[in-house]
Amino acid sequence: MRLEARKLSFRYHRKQPWILNNCNLSVETGSRLALVAPSGYGKTTLALLLSGYLQPTEGEVILDGRPLPQKGICPVQLIYQHPEKAINPRWRLRQVLEDGGQMQEEIFPAFGIQREWLNRFPGELSAGELQRFCVARALLSGASFLICDEISTMLDVITQAQIWNKILEEAKNRSMGIIVITHNLALATKICDQIYDLSKQEYRDKSS
């Protein structure tokens, strides 16, 4: 399967400047692409477009030769930069997880999720702990593409390495495609096959 952005452009209003202009990109399942650019270059906007949360002003998002499905759980799942904004503050975390699909308790140890946390409200956990729920929720839904928008900056490096190793393992098993948005070039080089620089709109050499 292939996720493609064709001549994607976006702006909030016709009197406002383009946030994204004529962006072309494609990812295959089983491959991993890093998106890098300075802050404010539309990385998150691109992520929202690719996962169907925003409609492009021009151009289209193509999944497996067809536009993104409008019904059901989207096969392109986005994990947000700010977990506290991506979780319903009035739901207990059990509900949050069940929202992603059938709960599989065996994934808890891999993400370091404590059973006691399931009965808590999001305000009672730290940002790093919430992010683990967001990652678990996205994986439970059985998506074929995962977009990770700066998902690990609020995690300590050990948890970061643990979660990335788990995501990479799952991605390999299910042959998922992953788009990683990050400012950490060391991380991008370590986990991705390709690096795309959104500010120059070109693929970057991994070695440089």
Add this chain to the structure above:
Amino acid sequence: MEAKKKTLLEIHNLSVAFWMYNGILTQDQLQVISDLQLTVYPGEIVAVAGSSGSGKSLLASAILGLLPGNAVVRGHLYYRGKELDSVQQTRLRGKEIAWIPQSLTYLDPLMKVGKQADGHRKPYPTQKRRALFQRLNLPKETENLYPFQLSGGMARRVLVSTAMLTDAQLVIADEPTPGMSLEQALEALKLFREMADQGRAVILITHDIDLALAFADKIAVFYAGTTVEIASASEFRMGPAALRHPYSKALWQALPQNGFQPIEGFQPYAGALPKGCLFAPRCSQATKECKEQKPAIRSVRGGEVRCFYAT
């Protein structure tokens, strides 16, 4: 650093617990920070690194007196040698002690960011704020935007500028850099460095150890609600051999450029802390003693560490 220098902030044996319902009528205390020690001198940037959920942000709230009503705080906080109680906290916060919150939800969604950075100060510090925005690489139009129109990195820089607009002597920056590009993060930290060089101080809570290393004077490593090691930044740069605590060493080894190798297991849950050393269940060198007794913090090679076997 001379030993007699006056401290700006001293934290002694700080513990924070929360009352939580465990039934309809009964409550339990959940201890989330225990026996925490930290000293901040004027002119210093103290980086606080460590496990997520180890109480770093709670420490910031405890210093500022922003903990919710069900929190129980024990231990002592001193600001410039004077006890920092709730009356002092209310008087000082926002003026002497400024805070850069971790969550972007602290921005008022219905107010343009320029106006909200100015705050209630009269006259409005508009000139100073524009200069700061420019320095932080925020375009001129930013001041007329609402928070939802900003990218993550831009919103963070607005939050940083709100704290820099105060004349605070102590800034507590809770993860100020995620979402910023490297250049912007460097610029923000350069601002902190300049502040510190004027004799003010910064507590920098961060997961970005690389950045912290480049700017901080010392690094406090947190684990499960307590400080396990306080080391100078130069020791951290030297790598595991210069570090004292096995957890600090493990942090270093988990960095993407140093192997990306996580250690096994997870930080213990606050309700089920081990009896002995908090790190013992994950430590490869743990002995019987570690499992039964809590090590006290002690000085080793000019730093401080909470481990029986640190050398």
